[in-house]
Amino acid sequence: MIKLGITGGIGSGKSYVSHLLRAKGIEVYDTDSEAKRLTLSHPQIRQELTALLGEDVYQNNILNKPLLANYLFACKENAQRINAIIHPRVYDDFVSWARMKEKAGASMVGMESAILFESGFNRAVDKVLFVYAPLDVRIRRAMERDKSTEEQVRVRILAQASDEENRRKSDFLLINDGVRPLESQLEQLLQALIQRKPIR
Known part of the structure; x- marks a missing residue:
């Protein structure tokens, strides 16, 4: 069985990716x-x-x-x-x-965590998927979702590990910028995982 870690910063859309995985019959553990x-x-x-x-x-x-x-x-x-x-x-x-x-x-399960690496949870999974969104998109999403001010969201973002650091540690990248279709990226990733092939 493949255990896939799902991480990303505030407002990146990692919970939505988990939702898409569940819709495909892949259960996700929300830490x-x-x-x-x-x-x-x-x-x-x-x-x-x-x-x-x-x-x-x-x-x-x-x-x-x-x-x-x-x-x-x-x-x-x-x-x-x-x-x-x-x-x-x-x-x-x-x-x-x-x-x-x-x-x-089950042939695959997921683990969703904003602090996957900081907590050491990454040691429990086989591969890590990093969900990326541009900073301005993340801020807007978090403000709308949490009814927070921009300043409050920025403080929370600064308290987390940087995108660059987490991207470097992750095996796969999904870009959730509202432009590139997320579902097709995820499908390609899942196929690669199932077939154990590298993603180009």
Whole structure:
């Protein structure tokens, strides 16, 4: 089975690519939503977050997001501590999920993550697809989607790894600029993966 990582910056369209893959019958593991699920349900995550932040981090079985966010964004070291608790469990959960899908007969699955390389999730996949869109397009999409200001979106973009760095680390590139058809690019990529041939 082929495990395909899907990454890209804010507003690049990686979630839309995941949608297209699902429409083709290829299941995709969304690390963002699964991390939220595991933060509530995984006993070790709960234990370690409580040890780090105190009993108030969970209230009535609900994560205290303001408390977590205040700690998380206070400094880089705090974010690293939180990530060290959550990311390994997401990684293990994906590995178990992918193994289950393979036993069920899947020939390919995907993993969508904005922080695929930063989190180390790339080690769990065979190939990485980077979804690229020009900066102005990404800003416009994120503003429309999140009802954010341009300044807010730019701050979030600066907090992520650069497109150049992630493109260099990735195996495949999909250009989602609203001009080149995305579906035909994706179809070519999937055919190449299935046939194990390089994409020109």
